[in-house]
Amino acid sequence: MRNLIAFFQRFRIFLYFSLLQVISLSLYFSYIAYPKGQFLTSSWAVTGTLLSWQNNFTKFIHLDETNEALQQENVRLRKLQLINFMRVSTDLIKIKDTVYRQQYEYIPGSIINSSITRKNNYFTLNIGTTQGLEVGMGVFSDKGIVGVIHMTSKNFSLVKTILTENSNVDVLIQPSGLTGYLKWNGKDPMRGSVLGISQDIKLVKNSTVVTRGGSGIFPRGIPIGKVEKLLPVEGKPVWDVIIKFSEDYRSLQHVYVVKNLLMDEQKKLENGIPKEVKK
Amino acid sequence: MEIIVKPLIQFFGLLLLQVFILNAIEPGMGIYLMAYPLLIAILPFNYKVVTVLSISFLIGFMVDLFSNTFGLHASAAVTMGMARPLLYKYFAPRDGYDVLRQPNVLDMGLRWHLLTFGSLLFIHHIWFFLLESFRWDNIASALIKTLLSGSLSLIICLIIQYLFFKKEKTR
Numbered sequence: 001m002r003n004l005i006a007f008f009q010r011f012r013i014f015l016y017f018s019l020l021q022v023i024s025l026s027l028y029f030s031y032i033a034y035p036k037g038q039f040l041t042s043s044w045a046v047t048g049t050l051l052s053w054q055n056n057f058t059k060f061i062h063l064d065e066t067n068e069a070l071q072q073e074n075v076r077l078r079k080l081q082l083i084n085f086m087r088v089s090t091d092l093i094k095i096k097d098t099v100y101r102q103q104y105e106y107i108p109g110s111i112i113n114s115s116i117t118r119k120n121n122y123f124t125l126n127i128g129t130t131q132g133l134e135v136g137m138g139v140f141s142d143k144g145i146v147g148v149i150h151m152t153s154k155n156f157s158l159v160k161t162i163l164t165e166n167s168n169v170d171v172l173i174q175p176s177g178l179t180g181y182l183k184w185n186g187k188d189p190m191r192g193s194v195l196g197i198s199q200d201i202k203l204v205k206n207s208t209v210v211t212r213g214g215s216g217i218f219p220r221g222i223p224i225g226k227v228e229k230l231l232p233v234e235g236k237p238v239w240d241v242i243i244k245f246s247e248d249y250r251s252l253q254h255v256y257v258v259k260n261l262l263m264d265e266q267k268k269l270e271n272g273i274p275k276e277v278k279k
Numbered sequence: 280m281e282i283i284v285k286p287l288i289q290f291f292g293l294l295l296l297q298v299f300i301l302n303a304i305e306p307g308m309g310i311y312l313m314a315y316p317l318l319i320a321i322l323p324f325n326y327k328v329v330t331v332l333s334i335s336f337l338i339g340f341m342v343d344l345f346s347n348t349f350g351l352h353a354s355a356a357v358t359m360g361m362a363r364p365l366l367y368k369y370f371a372p373r374d375g376y377d378v379l380r381q382p383n384v385l386d387m388g389l390r391w392h393l394l395t396f397g398s399l400l401f402i403h404h405i406w407f408f409l410l411e412s413f414r415w416d417n418i419a420s421a422l423i424k425t426l427l428s429g430s431l432s433l434i435i436c437l438i439i440q441y442l443f444f445k446k447e448k449t450r
Binding site: 012013016017020021023024025026027028031047050051054058113115116117118119122124158186187250 | 299302303305307309310311328329332333336339340344345346347348349350351353354357358360361410411412413417420
């Protein structure tokens with residue numbers, strides 16, 4: 001017993017050091033892997049409020065670009081309005097459309113804290129559960145996808161962006177219709193790569209990469225980027241397709257969060273897939 | 280009065296600088312500017328190691344709260360707090376430290392400061408970037424990040440000290 005006490009006295013500094021390291025490292029690795037609760041993040045009420053004050057000062061830096069982007073999006077959407085269409089045939093009148101049903105709704109929000117040079121980049125949004133956000137919802141901007149909601153608090157939320165190691169978004173390469181999944185190499189915030197495309201398929205440079213909409217997180221067809229070049233993967237018969245993102249994440253401010261109204265239905269159905277087949 | 284207020288101003292000043300200004304500056308090449316390690320380095324000489332470790336953890340934790348890094352800064356700061364007494368002992372002057380002096384560049388001279396704070400900053404940065412990449416094949420890029428960010432952080436910390444710190448009156 002006395003030896004034990006002597007041991008603790010001798011190494012108490014090192015033990016204290018190890019304790020602090022264990023606390024911080026277990027926080028780090030558990031939160032990188034999966035969100036458990038809402039503890040050490042900037043979606044925390046206090047830090048979130050402070051960060052939104054900061055954003056109130058700094059958002060003016062990119063105001064011109066942001067306005068221009070929003071205006072362009074408005075123009076694009078305005079073109080789709082019914083008022084701009086001339087009626088070609090007089091006998092077809094749209095009264096109440098039951099063929100289409102709303103599947104996706106969008107919640108607007110702004111990014112108040114972001115990083116793009118880290119190994120795993122997270123954005124903080126100024127909207128939270130009060131606005132109807134849930135963990136796992138998709139986030140995109142008018143030019144491209146951004147990521148998936150990782151954690152939420154009452155008024156703030158944290159987005160795990162596609163600039164992280166394991167984003168794994170289902171993508172579709174058009175016009176060939178090939179499917180793969182998105183990866184990021186952890187270095188260049190302008191480029192990502194698409195894996196899972198077999199080498200016997202020829203890909204055209206500059207074909208657009210869009211979301212597949214398979215998992216119900218994103219609607220089909222939200223742009224991601226353009227194919228830049230093909231690199232072979234060592235030891236596997238697949239391409240590492242390098243794509244250039246269509247969104248510039250360095251100056252991104254306004255985003256939309258996707259709310260899939262039919263998510264539960266799809267989840268329920270897909271839970272029926274036998275587990276051993278999934279492996 | 281001054282003995283309580285001055286460290287608090289330093290603490291919050293550097294923390295706010297780190298969180299709201301340096302975190303927002305991202306010059307590319309994976310460079311990350313960090314000024315908060317200076318807070319750990321300038322703690323008084325007569326503090327016990329346990330106190331230094333606790334303060335380091337607190338500082339790192341505060342930075343983590345604002346940067347979505349979940350304990351990465353806390354871990355690096357604690358490592359730096361552990362290395363601090365060892366390095367200060369190694370680079371101690373022949374007749375020990377004057378307790379009235381502060382371990383900053385103005386009180387202790389540029390050479391001593393570059394040796395101790397430079398090594399501490401290197402330890403802090405390499406721990407941070409290695410832990411962040413956490414893969415053997417990324418060691419080269421982590422080293423490049425450490426060297427680039429470390430030298431820039433050192434310059435920023437020197438500028439801060441020359442601009443805002445005062446030389447302690449020697450009695």
